[in-house]
Amino acid sequence: MSNIQHLARNALGRLLLVDLQGRTHENVTPVRAHPLSAPDEGIALVGEDGHELAWVDHLDQLPEALRTLLREEFANREMMPTVQRLLNVSTFSTPSEWTVETDRGETAFILKSEEDIRRLGEGRLLIASSHGIHFMVPDRFALDRHSRKLLERFL
Numbered sequence: 001m002s003n004i005q006h007l008a009r010n011a012l013g014r015l016l017l018v019d020l021q022g023r024t025h026e027n028v029t030p031v032r033a034h035p036l037s038a039p040d041e042g043i044a045l046v047g048e049d050g051h052e053l054a055w056v057d058h059l060d061q062l063p064e065a066l067r068t069l070l071r072e073e074f075a076n077r078e079m080m081p082t083v084q085r086l087l088n089v090s091t092f093s094t095p096s097e098w099t100v101e102t103d104r105g106e107t108a109f110i111l112k113s114e115e116d117i118r119r120l121g122e123g124r125l126l127i128a129s130s131h132g133i134h135f136m137v138p139d140r141f142a143l144d145r146h147s148r149k150l151l152e153r154f155l
Contacts, residue, residue, distance in 0.1 A: 003054040004045070007066055015073060017045055017053055025053050030070050035078070036120055043070065081107070083127070083137045086147040092154075095130070102135065109133065114154050125151075 006018040007028075015028040025047050033042030040059040044052045059067050081102035090097040099108045109129035111117070116128040125137035137143070140151060 004056075004066075007045075007069060009069070015045075015069075017047075019053060028053060029077075030073055032074070036124075036126060039074075080134050080136050083135050083143075083147075085144055086150045089150050089153070094154075098127075100135065109135070111154070117154055119155075 003019050004017065005020050005022070006016075008016055010016045010026065014026065015030070017025040017028045019025065027048045029046045031044045031046050032039055033044065041057065043056040043059060045054040045056070047053050056062060056070075059070065062070070081104045083100050083102055085101040086098065087101055087106070088099040094111055094113045096111050097108055098111055099106065109131065111127065112130050118126040118128075120126055123137075123139040123141045125140055127135040127137065129135065137151075140148065143151065
């Protein structure tokens with residue numbers, strides 16, 4: 001917990017950091033160094049001017065209250081729905097419309113090309129829609145049979 005004396009939300013709901021020197025920094029933004037490969041490792045707390053104010057090696061090093069606060073902040077800032085099931089694919093060539101069930105509900109998006117599906121290792125995939133929204137598949141091998149069959153046509 002480098003250079004953090006206190007971290008909380010201000011009256012407007014934005015993060016407020018008090019560093020070890022007692023200086024108060026308003027509108028602090030947490031930034032993940034490796035948002036896809038190691039989301040809980042290497043977190044910078046950045047000030048309004050874009051300069052790093054504090055560094056956290058691993059989220060687990062923080063007390064529970066601070067971990068919860070940072071996870072809430074990331075959840076509000078990061079729009080990356082998790083795909084739970086593939087319901088339908090309009091065609092097995094691209095571009096194609098995909099209908100999926102995510103942790104945020106059912107949605108449809110356009111997959112422009114097979115290159116928009118990135119393999120992240122350990123069965124994880126990142127799928128970019130034509131509108132720039134990224135969908136995470138945490139483990140393609142854990143998907144139901146129908147979903148795996150649809151997805152394999154594109155991999």
